[in-house]
Amino acid sequence: MAVFSALTPVFVATLCVIIAYLLKSFNRSEEKRAPGGAGPPPAARPWADEDLQDNTEISPVEDDGELADSEDDVPQVPYVSMCYTPKVMLQRSRDFYVLMNARRSVRFFSPETVPREVIENIIRTAGTAPSGAHTEPWTFVVVEDPQVKHRIREIVEEEEEINYKQRMGEQWVNDLQRLRTNWVKEYLDVAPFLILIFKQTFGLHPSGKKKTHYYNEISVSISCGILLAALQNAGLVTVTTTPLNCGPQLRQLLHRPPNEKLLMLLPVGFPAPDATVPQLNRKPLDAIMVSM
Amino acid sequence: MAVFSALTPVFVATLCVIIAYLLKSFNRSEEKRAPGGAGPPPAARPWADEDLQDNTEISPVEDDGELADSEDDVPQVPYVSMCYTPKVMLQRSRDFYVLMNARRSVRFFSPETVPREVIENIIRTAGTAPSGAHTEPWTFVVVEDPQVKHRIREIVEEEEEINYKQRMGEQWVNDLQRLRTNWVKEYLDVAPFLILIFKQTFGLHPSGKKKTHYYNEISVSISCGILLAALQNAGLVTVTTTPLNCGPQLRQLLHRPPNEKLLMLLPVGFPAPDATVPQLNRKPLDAIMVSM
DSSP: OHHHHHHHHHHHHHHHHHHHHHHHHHHHHHHHHHHHOOOSOGGGHHHHHHHHHHOTTOHHHHHOSOHHHHGGGOOEEEOOOOOOOHHHHHHHHHHHHHHHHTOOBOOOBOOOOOOHHHHHHHHHHHTTSOOGGGOOOEEEEEEOOHHHHHHHHHHHHHHHHHHHHHHSOGGGGGGHHHHHHHHOOTHHHHSSEEEEEEEESEEEOTTSOEEEOTTHHHHHHHHHHHHHHHHHHTTOBBOOBOOGGGHHHHHHHTTOOTTEEEEEEEEEBOBOTTOEEEOOOOOOHHHHEEEO | OHHHHHHHHHHHHHHHHHHHHHHHHHHHHHHHHHHHTOOSOGGGHHHHHHHHHHOTTOHHHHHOSOHHHHGGGSOEEEOOOOOOOHHHHHHHHHHHHHHHHTOOBOOOBOOOOOOHHHHHHHHHHHTTSOOGGGOOOEEEEEEOOHHHHHHHHHHHHHHHHHHHHHHSOGGGGGGHHHHHHHHOOTHHHHSSEEEEEEEESEEEOTTSOEEEOTTHHHHHHHHHHHHHHHHHHTTOBBOOBOOGGGHHHHHHHTTOOTTEEEEEEEEEBOBOTTOEEEOOOOOOHHHHEEEO
């Protein structure tokens, strides 16, 4: 408690400088962030890092124009923790691993519908992710309308046909006939739901002033990880796709504002009865974990 | 099945071009990727997208030098899905939301130790995340040694002191005394485990040739989202921090190779008995979800 309240002036000071800097150079930093969505330009990184490091989930500071006062408006409350016995913790960690390890990227869907409330709970769950300065820079567009799904499919397939024809080069001319099959993304019609995840590269203060969203791409990707876990937990499947070339067209189709950029497109539903996946292995623990 | 096997030549063709392109321009694209870790340069994006879009979890294609043959080495297997009744799905989606919604960024830790096997299961779980072309571009460094934890704390606090002194400017000179408190990251000593998550910006083929890791930052961030879910599921707490300024020093301290860059540092353990969190609200569903 003492330590935390001692941090107060830092939040205020840090955020003042961040916002002062960004009001000056927003356009430039916005451009630089766009490709990777990875925060302000190098000069400001220490602030961005500090911000994400210590102000995660301190919303009012960012939302309120009057920083000096707003921090005082964030009361501290006791953290209520789960208390499991070591035995229960171990069992829960094993069970969750088994559940998540059964997840695969599935490309063959059943047209069978999914209870809408399940989808809503999954989006709610994705919305619990941490984000830089609690900006919650995500928008989940859930598409169920067959016409809209089909238009999305047309945009994605069209864009990919262009990619192939312009980039494959003559060496692949003989494959073009067969390649055509890959332009076909049948699952975009078949899956009962398409979830398009947009990152908000910046937000707006009530005053209308732009509010930077630090590390919006990392924050939204973390949220996607929690969303994938929620889908798996509910017995649904998806395939993680990033049709970035289609971003602008899909953003317009879905009437999203210019500050939002498409990060991922997830077809969501039940697997087709005859769905297959490539047989692959994941790296063993000792290949991904180092202990010290 | 028919659709999928028809895709085979596309994986082969696409990946041949990707790798041909990257072998030519790797050094340049590597530099461009470094800051954001966000994939190859613009010119190659369509390929990267296509790669992440359709080849997620097709490991051997990327791992095997002989692309034309390797794709045939990935047998297809039936996908075994969970089958829950709508009622059970709904309950599971509700329960998982309640569990995840209880997660908070906690900065006050108990020194109480955590069963090592629980940490290992949580890392295993994070390792089930999807990744571009199944490159699994993550390394989780789990630090338990008090000396190493303290050295990490020194590096982080040192770096932040520099940030303040060099960037606060005279206008904040009066705050410096109070700011000093924020350089103190006590939890880096107190938390029983520190998990440092590195993104592998590129890998190496058995032949020694560099292998690009598409969207390694997005992939590792998704993995972090699943890791946060696994921690919460086990009753542990953390705070998501990104001390990027300390990346190079921490990478050297932990003897990580140059292709790895620090993405996040997570103190992990049980909350202190008197741990508090700022009282905040998350956006309601209708503020993050759009239906069509």
